[in-house]
Structures are given as structure tokens and as C-alpha cells.
Amino acid sequence: MNRAAGATAHREALDARTIRSQFPIFRGARPLHYLDSAATSQKPDAVLQAMDRYYATCNANIHRGVYRIAEEATAAYEDARRRVATFINAASPREVVFTRNSTEAINLVANAWGRSALHPGDAIVLTEMEHHSNLVPWHILAGLGEGLGGAPSVRRAGAATIVRGDRGIEIRYVPVTPEGELDLSVLPSLLADGRVRLVGVVHVSNVLGTINPVAEIARQAHAAGAHVLVDASQSVPHFPVDVQALGADFVAFTGHKMLGPTGIGVLWGRRELLEAMPPFLGGGEMIREVQLGGSKWNELPWKFEAGTMAIAEAIGLGAAIDYLSALGMDAIFAHDRELAEYTLPRIAALPGVRVLGPPLARRGGVVAFTLEGVHAHDVATVLDADGVAVRAGHHCAMPLHEALGVPASVRASFHCYSLPEEVDALVRGVKRAREVFAR
Amino acid sequence: MSEWDDMFRENILDHYRNPRNQGALEHPDITYEDANPLCGDKIRMDLNVRDGKIEAVRFSGQGCSISQAAASMLSERIEGQPVEEVRKLTRDDMLEMLGIELGPVRLKCALLALKTLKAGVYGLKQWPGEEEA
Numbered sequence: 084m085n086r087a088a089g090a091t092a093h094r095e096a097l098d099a100r101t102i103r104s105q106f107p108i109f110r111g112a113r114p115l116h117y118l119d120s121a122a123t124s125q126k127p128d129a130v131l132q133a134m135d136r137y138y139a140t141c142n143a144n145i146h147r148g149v150y151r152i153a154e155e156a157t158a159a160y161e162d163a164r165r166r167v168a169t170f171i172n173a174a175s176p177r178e179v180v181f182t183r184n185s186t187e188a189i190n191l192v193a194n195a196w197g198r199s200a201l202h203p204g205d206a207i208v209l210t211e212m213e214h215h216s217n218l219v220p221w222h223i224l225a226g227l228g229e230g231l232g233g234a235p236s237v238r239r240a241g242a243a244t245i246v247r248g249d250r251g252i253e254i255r256y257v258p259v260t261p262e263g264e265l266d267l268s269v270l271p272s273l274l275a276d277g278r279v280r281l282v283g284v285v286h287v288s289n290v291l292g293t294i295n296p297v298a299e300i301a302r303q304a305h306a307a308g309a310h311v312l313v314d315a316s317q318s319v320p321h322f323p324v325d326v327q328a329l330g331a332d333f334v335a336f337t338g339h340k341m342l343g344p345t346g347i348g349v350l351w352g353r354r355e356l357l358e359a360m361p362p363f364l365g366g367g368e369m370i371r372e373v374q375l376g377g378s379k380w381n382e383l384p385w386k387f388e389a390g391t392m393a394i395a396e397a398i399g400l401g402a403a404i405d406y407l408s409a410l411g412m413d414a415i416f417a418h419d420r421e422l423a424e425y426t427l428p429r430i431a432a433l434p435g436v437r438v439l440g441p442p443l444a445r446r447g448g449v450v451a452f453t454l455e456g457v458h459a460h461d462v463a464t465v466l467d468a469d470g471v472a473v474r475a476g477h478h479c480a481m482p483l484h485e486a487l488g489v490p491a492s493v494r495a496s497f498h499c500y501s502l503p504e505e506v507d508a509l510v511r512g513v514k515r516a517r518e519v520f521a522r
Numbered sequence: 523m524s525e526w527d528d529m530f531r532e533n534i535l536d537h538y539r540n541p542r543n544q545g546a547l548e549h550p551d552i553t554y555e556d557a558n559p560l561c562g563d564k565i566r567m568d569l570n571v572r573d574g575k576i577e578a579v580r581f582s583g584q585g586c587s588i589s590q591a592a593a594s595m596l597s598e599r600i601e602g603q604p605v606e607e608v609r610k611l612t613r614d615d616m617l618e619m620l621g622i623e624l625g626p627v628r629l630k631c632a633l634l635a636l637k638t639l640k641a642g643v644y645g646l647k648q649w650p651g652e653e654e655a
Contacts, residue, residue: 458585476560
């Protein structure tokens with residue numbers, strides 16, 4: 084790898100070129116500069132082969148059949164769960180619930196925990212940095228939104244916005260600074276009245292790459308008697324996350340951003356909380372006993388896994404975890420940051436570019452920016468003609484863009500297969516976009 | 523010629539750089555604003571109607587070159603035309619004005635102005651093309 088000036092040589096640095104050769108999408112005829120790994124990562128051969136192997140050799144429904152391939156399928160599925168548990172240092176695989184993605188994991192918490200634990204007069208704290216997936220489930224629960232109730236009451240508490248809907252549940256938002264970091268100076272006051280039951284926070288911003296001090300937030304939340312939900316969609320795929328050390332109560336992440344397939348995600352929850360929660364979706368597998376007068380629930384984690392799950396995808400996620408672990412999460416993070424360090428000065432030096440987000444020391448492998456006088460879509464279209472794939476728009480974080488005062492941004496994001504020459508292609512394209520569209 | 527050259531025909535760049543009928547009307551008979559939730563593009567269309575004819579039209583908004591150029595081209599097309607003409611305008615008419623082919627994501631950029639116009643004039647909320655399908 085072509086080392087950037089000033090980039091620190093890492094002892095166990097990744098060989099991104101060799102890694103890249105293990106991803107079929109990069110072996111295609113058309114060159115692809117894929118800088119959109121925060122949206123979804125590419126998939127290595129090992130993941131695709133693991134899923135193929137399941138379908139070709141032991142395709143059967145799990146936890147039901149007593150024949151050989153059904154036993155094999157069940158073993159492979161539960162083995163994937165154990166790999167996830169080890170990967171995030173869960174106390175037990177029973178704390179690992181498979182979902183469709185992070186969004187479904189958060190909806191599970193909002194419904195199963197939220198509906199039973201939140202009462203009128205209670206509050207939750209979220210941040211203005213959240214992805215829509217950690218805003219909208221709570222809006223629905225609080226009765227905020229089209230067709231869900233009357234106009235919300237909105238008030239300000241210092242820099243923080245507080246809203247309350249018809250159902251009497253408040254949502255208090257930690258604001259974002261112009262540098263794209265959480266303004267945590269307001270957190271003590273938001274927690275002060277002891278009515279906050281949950282603090283929901285994104286671990287790493289999908290737009291800015293900001294790494295939030297979740298352990299410190301969790302400490303304050305717990306001291307105020309609140310539980311903590313961490314949206315780890317952008318952290319678990321990129322650096323080591325130890326859910327116990329993090330001090331969270333719920334952690335949500337998704338397989339497709341960590342080299343795994345779409346359709347499989349994870350909710351990790353502390354066992355006693357999951358035990359106490361009612362189910363989310365009802366159906367087969369999540370029950371112990373069904374009578375016409377009612378049902379008894381299955382034990383953890385299957386209580387939360389209704390219907391036939393994404394078996395092949397869970398197995399694919401297990402293979403992705405093996406692949407990531409072999410590379411080493413520390414090495415992946417060092418590689419991400421090296422590319423961010425390579426990108427930041429080069430992109431910031433272009434006329435009209437405004438880089439969003441914090442300094443390198445507090446961000447992961449994400450670089451978002453705006454280009455004066457040129458809409459993000461137009462930048463992305465010019466880049467696409469050179470085979471450079473970036474995200475353009477609000478990246479499912481409209482309130483964050485509102486807080487930063489920009490309607491849309493262009494985002495480049497990396498993973499283990501990303502190369503500096505992909506960044507060079509990005510820089511060339513952005514320069515050209517400015518020449519074409521500036522008015 | 524690259525795909526990129528195909529996409530950004532001089533025509534589109536011209537309307538993007540020098541938009542026609544951009545601004546607002548002081549006393550619009552019809553005003554409507556809509557947005558594309560996918561990318562946050564916004565278009566507002568103001569119309570003055572006299573004797574069934576669109577006497578004046580202004581648009582404002584923010585967004586990519588395609589969404590803004592489309593609004594500019596559309597405003598030129600309808601100014602002075604009977605209001606009934608708006609009903610007849612189709613997705614294909616809009617794409618013909620732009621002179622490009624678009625995938626499903628960028629198609630919405632191209633159609634936002636027409637969608638906004640139709641919603642303002644006769645309350646049709648669908649994306650152009652959907653109602654014809």
C-alpha cells in the first residue's frame with residue numbers, strides 16, 4: 084500500500100491489495116472505486132461460499148427437523164450466534180438476538196421494552212446525530228409523526244430540543260456542535276429530573292465518522308437510572324467493540340456493513356432485561372406452548388426470533404466475523420484511519436470544499452464534505468462516470484444535516500479493501516465536478 | 523464521449539447555470555412546494571392563472587442540476603399555455619425536455635418539478651408516470 088506522507092506504519096498493517104483480490108466485485112471487468120462502505124460493505128468469497136455451502140449441503144429449517152441436515156443447519160445457525168457473542172464479548176450467546184438489521188433491532192427494543200417500560204411522564208434521550216433508524220421507532224412510540232397524534236409540544240432547554248407527543252413521553256435531544264460532535268455539556272441537565280428511562284446514542288456517526296464517548300455517556304445515564312441503547316452499526320464493523328466494557332444495555336448492529344450479507348442483524352441485550360421483556364413479533368419458534376387461550380414464550384434468545392429466520396445470512400455473518408477476526412479489528416481500524424488521514428488534507432485543499440466533522444483523532448474511516456455551488460448528487464454523478472461510488476444526500480440523518488446547516492453532503496467511507504488510489508480518483512472527480520458545475 | 527458527457531448535456535447545464543423563471547410571484551394564484559425525501563431536493567412552483575391560461579410562473583428550490591434544470595425547462599414549457607396542458611404533460615415529456623435517460627433514483631430528480639406542478643394545479647400527489655401505469 085502506498086503510504087501517505089505522515090501516515091504511521093502499522094506493525095500488522097493490512098495488505099489491502101491481497102484482501103481486495105478476495106472480493107469478487109473487485110474482480111469485475113469494470114474498475115470500481117468503492118467508497119461507500121458505510122452504506123454497505125462488499126462481501127468476500129468466504130462469506131458467499133459459506134452461504135452457498137449451506138444451501139447446497141444442509142438446507143433445512145432449523146430447530147424443527149430431527150433429520151441429519153436439519154441438525155446440521157441448526158448447528159451452523161447457532162454456531163454463527165456463538166461467533167457473534169465471542170466477537171462482541173457478550174456474556175452469553177443467549178444475549179445475542181438475530182434480527183433483520185440494526186433498524187429491526189432498535190424497533191425490537193422500542194416495542195418490546197418501550198411499550199412495557201415507558202409510561203406517560205417518562206422521557207428518553209436521543210441525539211441529533213442519530214440515523215433515522217434510532218429516531219423514527221421512538222417517534223412512533225411517542226406518538227410523534229404523521230397520523231400519530233396532534234402537533235408535538237416543543238421546548239428548548241439550553242441548546243437542547245425537547246419534544247412531547249400525545250402519549251406523554253418526552254424525547255430530549257443532545258445537540259450537535261458545528262464541528263459535528265455531541266454537545267455533552269447538556270447531558271447532566273437532560274438527565275437531572277430522573278425521568279429519563281433510556282439514552283439512545285449512535286456509537287460512530289454514519290455521516291461524519293465521529294466516534295462518540297459512549298462509555299462516559301453510559302456512566303452518566305446509569306447514574307441517573309436510565310438504560311443505554313447503542314447504535315453500533317458503524318462501530319462493530321470497524322473496530323473492536325466489547326459490549327460489556329461499553330457499559331451499554333442494548334447494542335444494535337447489522338451484518339451487511341461488516342462484510343456479511345443483507346437481511347441479518349443483531350440485537351445484543353443484557354440478559355435480565357431481555358428476560359423481562361415481552362416478545363416483539365409473534366409466530367413460530369418464539370413460543371414454548373400455544374393454547375387457544377394464550378401462549379408461553381420460548382427462552383432466550385429464541386423468544387425474539389419469530390418465524391423462519393435468515394439462516395443462510397446468519398451463517399454468512401458468522402463467516403464474515405471469521406474473516407474480520409483473521410484480519411484483526413485493530414488492523415482494520417488503523418487502515419480506515421490511515422485512509423481518512425490520507426483523504427482529509429487532499430479533499431480539504433480543493434477550492435470550495437468544506438469538510439464536515441471532527442478532527443482525525445475523533446473520527447473513523449468516513450469523510451463527508453460539501454462542494455460550494457454544486458449539489459452532492461451532481462458531485463456523485465460526475466464521480467460515478469469514473470467508477471467512483473460515493474454516497475450523496477442526507478444519508479438517513481436529516482436532523483444532523485439540519486444541525487450542520489447543509490441540505491446534503493457527499494460521503495466517502497472505507498473498509499479493509501479500500502486503497503489510496505481510490506481516494507486519488509475521488510479527489511480528481513471532485514475537482515472536475517467543481518469545474519463543470521460552478522456558476 | 524463518456525456517460526458523463528451524455529448526462530450533462532449543455533442544455534441541462536445551461537438551464538442549471540441560467541435558470542429561467544426562477545423566483546417567486548408576489549400574489550400567486552397557485553403555490554405548491556414538494557420535496558424528494560431521498561435527497562432533500564425541494565421545488566416550489568408559483569403560478570398566476572388568468573382565463574384558464576398560465577400567465578406567469580416562477581420556481582424556487584434547491585437541489586441537483588437535473589432537478590433544477592427540469593424546473594426551469596418546465597416553467598418555459600407551460601408559461602402562456604392553458605392550465606389543461608399541465609394535465610397532459612407526462613413523465614416522457616419531461617424526459618424529452620431533459621434529453622437524457624435516467625435510472626430509477628435520478629428519475630425522481632427529473633420528475634420532482636412536474637410532480638410539484640401537478641400537485642399544485644390539480645392536487646395529484648403521485649409521481650408522474652405512476653398514474654399512467
